[in-house]
Amino acid sequence: MSTAALLEQGFWAFVATLGFAVLFNVPTRMLLICGVAGTLGHMWKRALMAHGIDVVMSTYIGATVVGLVGYTQARFFHMPRLIFTVTGIIPMVPGVPAFETMVYFMRDDIPTGLETLVRTGLIGGAIAVGLVTARLLVSFGDKDDGYNPRGLWQRGMVQFEAGHHKGD
Template structure:
């Protein structure tokens, strides 16, 4: 039961943060709400998988972002970037970026390497999840197009 409340709290907090960024970045109408839902889903999936592995959590949340963005782009016939940019924002490793720069300024090389490793791991696995989902979408579109062309050539 504690996990459910933790995930619900994470969902609500990420929704509010994503909603604010969607308004700030100038999304319009229903796209504000939909983009905020994407950020909340991505952050909730990150929190859910975080006890298992930070890398897995980042990968899954990046994949959730990309899949959600592509789905809404298809439904609303709009660019996926409208939803993707807002959905990614809750997962940006801001604290690790700050700690990396702070450690670099104060020449604390142990903290610097640890923070840099966390920053690059989280960012890399988020990007990997997005790239894989977007690649699968492009592959699916190409297969569908080739299948249609094959049918038209046989007729």
């Protein structure tokens, strides 16, 4: 895949993500970030597929990228993470394979229909597992004790603000 084709794919992924963000009533100041999350995930998926990586693994990595961008931006902007991850994952939903599955079953081509059904399910599962992987990576070390609501990356700041300096 050429760079121009990858950039075109990224542009259309941005448009799709932005459209669904507007549809889901995402706050106006978050629209650009949602679009970037969807664009990055889709471009990673397409670039990996262009280099011979299977569509399921490419989708998993793209979903992980969307999840990482979404979760980190949700924490940075103090917004719900679903704003970024749901809209960002839309360009990777396997709509064409799902449609092909229905067409094969309507034509009574059951073996091919089952093959595309499994492939579609694997792509959907890769999206889910990619988002879960990102969630685990970002929330690693989180405590739910009311004092440290964030992960390891902010504990130093919380302790500093509370007056618990390391030298005290």
